[in-house]
Amino acid sequence: MATLGDIGVSALINILGAFAFLLAFALLRIQPINDRVYFPKWYISGGRTSPRQSRNFVGKFVNLNFWTYFTFLNWMPQAMKMSETEIITHAGLDSAVFLRIYTLGLKIFGPITIVALLVLIPMNVSGGTLFFLSKELVVSDIDKLSISNVHPKSIRFFAHISMEYLFTFWTCFMLFKEYDRVALMRLNFLASQRRRAEQFTVLVRNVPHVSGHSISDSVENFFKKNHPKHYLCHQAVYNANKFAKLVRKRERLQNWLDYNQLKFERHPDKRPTGKSGFLGLWGKRVDSIDFYKQQINDLDRRLAMERQKILKDPKYIMSAAFVSFDSRWGAAVCAQTQQSKNPTQWLTNWAPEPRDVYWKNLAIPFVSLSIRKLVISLSVFALVFFYMIPIAFVQSLANLEGLEKVAPFLRPLIEVKFIKSFLQGFLPGLALKIFLYILPTVLMIMSKIEGFVALSVLERKAAAKYYYFMLVNVFLGSIVTGTAFEQLHSFLHQSPTEIPRTIGVSIPMKATFFMTYIMVDGWAGIASEILRLKPLVIFHLKNMFLVKTERDREKAMNPGSVDFPETLPSLQLYFLLGIVYAVVTPILLPFILIFFAFAYLVYRHQIINVYNQQYESVAAFWPHVHSRIIASLLISQLLLLGLLSTKKAANSTPLLVALPILTLTFHKYCKNRFEPAFRKYPLEEAMAKDLDECNSEPDLNLTAFLTDAYLHPIFHSFEEVELTEVRFDKNQTHVPIMSVDGNNDHIPTPSSETSSPSPPHHYTYHYEDQPPHTIQQYEIEQQPYNVFHYGADSPSNVYHY
């Protein structure tokens, strides 16, 4: 166990590491060449143009204004300047509420830290068991500040118990205030939004097949009959997964074509060539530009055929539909009621935002959903508790002997002493590191298999799975030695009262470990977050090989969203650590406080300058944050109960029993009081907004507004972002076979309040040997979906045969 000095050294190293990251960030961010990596949000919102236009050649790439190097920490006050209201308009409610989690951490742990340090530390230090025992036991200095230092049977435990009560009440009070506030913010946000398609639309799933009727007819009949006064129109959902695959392939080919054309431009003396086989590794040598053009042409023909098939063959219509109503009231009613006698048919739910829909999962039938849920639950359980088994297996294979067997030609190299020792240290951990790196992706795929239909829900579910993994493998796994599987086994064979005791006893001993963890993962990790090393490299690579125009460059910067599936669970882990150690080893609290403060600054900066949320779930993740903190409270209470029972504090321990019951009651009350605001839409609100709109715009044509809102991805873009990179630039005059029909000069102002498509721009392709296609393209960053019209779906299309 570490002494205070050790912790000090560790803290120093990590602080230096964090400063190194910050310094690197400060240096990189003021270079004009990196401007798009560190300020993409401003480019997207139109508030910033490239700083590279107005400088001389060197100034385009390197910042020559040396004064700015001395003010390298000024991003911090800048990040604090924007008010919360401005953040909501600038980045959406999700981001603003995400930041509130950090302030909630500060609000909870700030006062707790002060009280704990002032009251509990003196109490523990003067308790003094460990001073007497120090000859026999090697005890760290940290332990002198913790509850371990208090005599068994001491009357001082009453202080710890009353502190646990106090901290629980304080945490609950802050949680209640925060839930209240967030629920209000959500309702206000919803109320202040302008007309949006999802306010009028309900997603209907499991439409039953009636022989002799198409799905569209069934939907039309059903809703005309059962919502006669409110039904407006509906949009069918097509199974276009194969089509989407082809479009992605076309996209890849287009990238290669662009790359080769760029190469040709730069060296006009030499036409680029490549091999036609797999990955360009073999096959006969061909002219690359001609080859990719040919390939794209072929693909376009297949796309056209596939599209015809989808539209004509009723097999491709899924048993789901987006049904729109003439009022928010009508949609709210339909979303909240049961439609059919058979509760597994005609399932209605609020439609997600158009950009939030995960189309692939729309056609999963009800029975399959239950089975999927079961299978995934079991898999997550297995993953959490048994993930070490396959990794140990891979590790046993990935040793040097195995490597030598598989690749005997490497033997001379491996036998070099330096390389051998490096590999021996590196290989065993490799499988685990790869596993941990791909874990979030795996969890996301699991959530997708589970069948949720909105990206926001998928991210929340992946976050929940990640949280369970962290809880068992990081928190419990660090406290109780052995793998999660061994823990599970021993827990199954222990009595329920024994488990908190086993864990509780180890808790104070692991305080130093968690301090180091907070410094490495929390402090240094957050500092590396602001550096954005990976996006920086990717941007410059793309910039070098693919970017031809300013628009291409904009696409290359792709800032992404806040990574909820990873950040939310780790945040919740910090809450857990803080709450558990608040009474046991209060000296850990300042570390957590610093983490919350620093991470708040960093994410505030990132949200203002970098991230561009893919969807707006209107803080739908808050109930999860709330209930995980409640769970942390319960865990801390049980563990303290276990810890105290080993301290023979028989007089005081029973006093703690009431606390979990009170906490659970509080949770239940909050659930009843606030959660409906996140799940349902009150009719009162719907009616108020309807009336409001009716007064302000009495002769609004809602049908026109709604017709195309949930246009299927066969006409729109697909859920994959890649498609949005299908690029047809207005200035693309060097591509001779394309002529631009339409004006694309203006960059629309960001309109986060409206999701209606902005006026489309038409591009017409002239292919010599195939029917032409019209591409309607919207500004992808402002407008989250590209319309990709193929063929005769709009009167303004131009045909050239």
Next chain:
Amino acid sequence: MATLGDIGVSALINILGAFAFLLAFALLRIQPINDRVYFPKWYISGGRTSPRQSRNFVGKFVNLNFWTYFTFLNWMPQAMKMSETEIITHAGLDSAVFLRIYTLGLKIFGPITIVALLVLIPMNVSGGTLFFLSKELVVSDIDKLSISNVHPKSIRFFAHISMEYLFTFWTCFMLFKEYDRVALMRLNFLASQRRRAEQFTVLVRNVPHVSGHSISDSVENFFKKNHPKHYLCHQAVYNANKFAKLVRKRERLQNWLDYNQLKFERHPDKRPTGKSGFLGLWGKRVDSIDFYKQQINDLDRRLAMERQKILKDPKYIMSAAFVSFDSRWGAAVCAQTQQSKNPTQWLTNWAPEPRDVYWKNLAIPFVSLSIRKLVISLSVFALVFFYMIPIAFVQSLANLEGLEKVAPFLRPLIEVKFIKSFLQGFLPGLALKIFLYILPTVLMIMSKIEGFVALSVLERKAAAKYYYFMLVNVFLGSIVTGTAFEQLHSFLHQSPTEIPRTIGVSIPMKATFFMTYIMVDGWAGIASEILRLKPLVIFHLKNMFLVKTERDREKAMNPGSVDFPETLPSLQLYFLLGIVYAVVTPILLPFILIFFAFAYLVYRHQIINVYNQQYESVAAFWPHVHSRIIASLLISQLLLLGLLSTKKAANSTPLLVALPILTLTFHKYCKNRFEPAFRKYPLEEAMAKDLDECNSEPDLNLTAFLTDAYLHPIFHSFEEVELTEVRFDKNQTHVPIMSVDGNNDHIPTPSSETSSPSPPHHYTYHYEDQPPHTIQQYEIEQQPYNVFHYGADSPSNVYHY
């Protein structure tokens, strides 16, 4: 442990006991004097008139037709004659579905019994451990037929495990079919019902207080605004609990007056007198008839005042209302949606039937409800696990020494040897017996405190509590020795895998106990159910002292409803026993089968001839029945797992682990698939019925139909049945101060489909010194509520000053 012979003797005794009850029933039921006790349902439905009118004097009381004595078992085929559809029309869907629980038991356990007896018993008998061990252990013959007889590590356990799989699948299959059928029956019943008030009405609770507006105004404004096209009218709810108390008091006084008047009629030479003090034990002697008349007059004055206060003082209006809509669709929408931003206000739910409402609980605010729920949950937990503590305490007081101390004058009596030994045997058990007798009442009071607003829900919740009590104290308590508290303590200190093992091992040993239990509680208990000893005595007592007219007699027979809070949990206990013992000791199954068959016959007879349901919940209890049987399956699987793990059947035991997971998945699927049919009302159905009605009755005045449906009990009767006994008979000419205004000759035909009040009959009182009151009285048995109009609420009232 008992041998097969012991069980045989016990069975014989119980069968004889059951036959004695049946014989007594057969003899009593054909006596004309008891006709109203054994066939009240037919009197109520108008299908039977008193058999006493057409006979000679002796024949009025005793059956002289000796032939009928020989056919004393003919009630059994008679009970089977009626079809299920007829039972639904005759007694309602609740009763018909209640009977289906018994047939479900037969369907599940019939095939299981045959298979288990044919496959498992030979397997167990030839297993033969116990034959070898018999010298050391005293083992019962029953154990030779059970799983205990199989060698440890035997391969035969695969047979038991496959049987457990088979039985689980069979049970789930039957459960699925039955749930499907019951859900369909429920929907068909709802669809076939004629217009009923509750179809159009929603109960709104937690109406917020707005200063300057009355609750009525708030409700009117809110629903006019948010349901403009569908809102029709609403009825306020008054806090009339004090008024109800006064009415009950008046009722008691009226009974005394009737009693004395009857006494006077029989002995006209002597006016009855009594003492005016407490219970007539002291005070000055007064003329009873005058005294009670005076008391009733005083009370009437107080009633009038109280009524004025309730109607005028807004404090008496509760923050709840019954809101009616112009269509079933409108009501279905309102009941299923969230109304207000604050989800704890404007809570909407389907209104229960008017006769099902428990008015007292309508005004409980939301916060109080959560606290009540917590307190009652804790109390139920304490009651289930610690009920022995107060009883042991009372027992320690209620010994002979204590009795002698309290009442020294009894000492000579107590010291008599015979009496002493009797008391010593009797006293200790007395407290426990009294506790078990009042337990259902206590649980009902707990449910009332919890705040449910419908009698049907109250009964279901009381049944759930009773089930937990039986599960812990009858099932577990009989298997594991010691009190429930001791069990709880030992379970908390055992590992989770140890508990099923501890219980599992004891299971086969307790088979004989449960066989006896089934015979005593099941067979003999059901036979005593049909005898109706308590109602028989009460009816004859009432008949002797209070009945003056034929109408009085009809009221005295008060058949009551099926006692769901007691019968449902004990039924579920039998399912549990059957499922647990099916694999372990299959010889127990025939006992259960006989119980189900016999109880089915008895309850079919009772439902046809005796019970008159107080409300119609349309089989709302089915989801509970279903999930309790699923719980039984899970318990049986866990216990078998524990039992086998002690048998060292390490190869076969892991095969069982999948079973609980599959069972839970099945449960979840059923919950999704069928439960909404019991909780929500699909819009499709609502719309279909609305359209139907619109076509058949285009110019229906719905407002008139609904205005009085949920008239508050201040105008109607109260929830207490006692009030319905306020009797003013049309033929009551010997009560000089009353004159009857209205015709009460006809007995309305039963109209279970309509809940609209039948034309009221007016009675006018002439009091010399106070304003008159008008009592509207309906036929209480056909029409479940008496209208008790006080004062000027109807234009047809007649005033005589």
